Amino acid sequence: MREKSAEWLPHLSGEIVSEAHGNYLDAYVVALEGWRRGLTLKWHVKESGKFPEMKTWFVDKPGQLFSLESDDKTHYFFRSRGDKVTNEAVEIGSDKESTKELLQHKGIKMPEGSIFTKETSDEAILRHASGMSFPIVLKPTDGSFGKGVITNIKNNDELKEALEYVRGKLNYSNVLLEEYIPGKEYRIYVVGDKVVGAMNRIPANVTGDGEHTVRSLIQRKNGDRALNPRLRSCPIIIDEEVERYLSTQDLFLDSVLDTGEQVFLTEKTNISIGGDPVDAFDDLSDGIKDSAVRALQAVPGLSHGAVDLIVHEETSEPYIIELNPTANLGGLLYPIEGQARDIPKEIIDYYFPETQDALRKTSIVYFDYREVLTPLQDKTAYNTKVVQFDYDEIHTRKFIIHGDVKSFVFHKWIKSKAKASGLHGFASLKPDESLEIVVAGVDQELVHQFRDILLENDGGFNINEVKEENYNETIKIGFEIEGEYKELLNNYKTVQRNLESSKKELKKLEKQYSNMLNSRAWKLTRPVRTVSGTIKKMYQRITKNSH
């Protein structure tokens, strides 16, 4: 059910982005796209380059600020947002009132609503609401992850309850009261004048199989989510709210669902609390697409970003909910259903149109995200430049070696040989005690010659057999020995243990020795004193031996 129709991009496989979580994912995928086209990629800290002037947030940890550089220009990026989006546009995007003003000006609708600060009492809000037509939506103005958003409030009593909950219990005093637009909500990504991706967010849900309970279906689904780069840190959480929501459908956590029966666990569509991203690009009418583009263009300097809108279920008219200049791309790249949309490609095309035709044959290549950021941790460095990868093609080969392949020295030898040939790849020990070596390089001949280097074996290792195979999977630049660090750590611990025991042994021996020296005189006279006692023992030992 998970992948019933999900289609991800092979050049952004889960393995490639495995080091880039959450907001880091957006930065990494856009940076990677530019780097693969031969652009110069640098990672920065906030104090470096143009970043001090750029509007960014939560960038204490490196990995979200980068620049891409061609011969004649440099562009700076924060997550998925580049410097073609102005600071003013970012500010407007985060302010509902000014967004609304600009949109209305262009004849684009947003739900009607009003904002209330903490000075306004609940009673005053209720009085105001009596002038609105229900149903309505209540949301905190500064909330995130859909927390405290109450939709489809049908009457005054429900609103009163909602206000008490959001302003009282959750302590969000600043709230927005908005008309409720019934219909499907879309997140649409626009670059320039083009819609390049769209998705629905579907509230957390499970589908039955006639066998499992809701609880175990949730657990299973969370297992699936853990494999999705966008969703791995967004499991469905079983809490009171879920139980309450189930109970409105006469269901419990222990209920068993029929095969194919889909049950929603909440009304909220947020991915971060268990919602599903579903590709919806082909659902959109040209009119909706056009509205999304016009909405984005209504804000000066907002050249790319996400548009959240609801298509009214009766009038089919779009209502803009929000504009997001620094949008997450994960849902569009890793949908639970439908086709992934290559937003990073569109963004780089937009910034560096001259690289559009760069061959995609190197799209299996990526770089070690964590490692390249090491100098930026603790700000030892301002920026690091990723090794340039300006090649049209890359050749790969896999070798499988049998023999004495487990030694650390052997692994180091392989690594040095690969490096000397300028090859990338890895070596990995297989459970059948063979060693798998993958090498990749621009020069096909060098890649194939690696077999000769292995056979030549100038390190004099005990290798029995070298098999050769094709390899079409991903290549991380550099050369890595899988498990090398673990092995080193083990080695280290063993050496340390040996050292400790040697030290103890030494202490013991020294003590023993000095004891002996001290008691020597006494011991020399001992035989005389103990002769009778010893004779029996000696006799027994001797006769035993003679048997």
Next chain:
Amino acid sequence: MSESEFRWMPHHEGAVPPAGQGKRISTYTVALEGWRRGLDLKYYSYFDEDNLLKVRYSLSNGEKTHYFQLSMGDGVTKEAFDICDNKETTKDYLRNAEIPVPVPEGKMFDEKHTDEDILAYAATMNFPVVFKPTDGNAGNGVFANIQTVEELAEIIPHVREELGFDEVILEDYVPGREFRIVVIGDRVLGAMIRRPASVLGDGRHTIKELIQKTNEIRMTNPHLTSRLIKVDREIRAMLQRKGYKLSTVPEKDERVYLREKSNLSKGGDAIDVTDKLTDNLKDIAINVGRAIPGLQHYGVDMIVDEENDRGVILEVNARPGFGGHLFPMEGTPRDFAKEIIDFYFPETKDKERSWLYFDFDAALEPIKNRTASSVDITTITPEPLYGKKLILSGNVIVPGFRNWVKQQAKHKDLHGYVENQEDGTVLVIVAGTDQLAVEKFVKKCFKGPDYVEVIAIDEQEWNKPVKIFFEIKKRKTDLTPLQLEKEIENLQQVNEDLEKRNEELIARYRRFKSRKAWKITAPLRKVYKLITGKK
């Protein structure tokens, strides 16, 4: 003369991270000096023709940028470098200079010459002679003090065929001590000699124990951390020739040499001999620079006959290693890193120098692993540091506390680290350019967060270098693979020494025991004979 410890220049003490130790010591210390004066520092990778990675760096003051490899800056031209790279060309330039520089007499041979040609020439020379390749590195293939034609006849094919050197030199052997002298422009900066691996007797410890002690000292010297004395066949043989054993206890102040060759990597020591340079020797060294165009700073290997105040140049090095001069085991350390930066950035000469240093390991990791091609180190403002060492006691080893300390320091732009101690206290090293901020930090630590009870703070001045930014001191398991490898090697070495000592002790113990057993059983044997009636 004491060998109980290794002495730092104060601004280098503890400021050489593992990645800057050993072979990258010039690459780190010269760059550090520039960085400490507020220059922009960039490290970048360079791949040579064998695809080997070389770490290079540049320093910039915003207006001009200079590029460096090891101790050599861009003030040395490619032409000059190439001349120095070939010993024969070097000699030609020195011999034929306006003011000729003394070099050993001899002749170069290439693949066109037969071994017999070389031997024929040798017949015209006075022995002893030296036979060496023109472009060998680190003494590779060099045979000095060859006494006879027969000896030479064996060495020639070894160097030419087995080691594969095409161009070789046969020259006079000049007796004397080999000085390594460093020159910038028309100024001699200093000199050192290398002493073969040795130990100094104290009348109490065995040679074996002295080696161990010497190694412990070597491990504290950033230039020698992984260049320990390893007891091998060569050392055993050398001792045997002298009638010594590893268990011999040398007399007080007796220096026992363990090897012939003085390579630092084999356990040799660098000793500063700057004060031994006479004006004449200095002139010879300076004339080398005048003889080779484009060579603004360099090192020379000079054989010095101290008695007659004579010097002969064996080799010129465009990028001499500074490690032995900066971190000698004996004599005064010489700060050539400072000299190089003074030379390239004279305007920064009198600038205040910060005592901060940076995490070279973190900076190099992606470069070494070929993921990154350059790293721009964070630039600093060169100001003096005000530092404190704090020991917090009370109920202080509490999860989250170290992180809290780090946040306080970060908030005030302070540098240093926090570390839990085995005795239940917490150690904090803190430093910053703003004295008030440091004092406020100390007060804040004393107050602590709610969940920690600081009872007392032992506060001392801290006048040593501090790593930039504030960190929670790492445990060994956080080391990078390269650091780990080095650490493993060192531990293995120490362990081997210990194991050998143990074995020896056991052997001694056994010997003793058996001797005793024999004595003990002596009377018993008689009794036994009596009982069994056997003869």
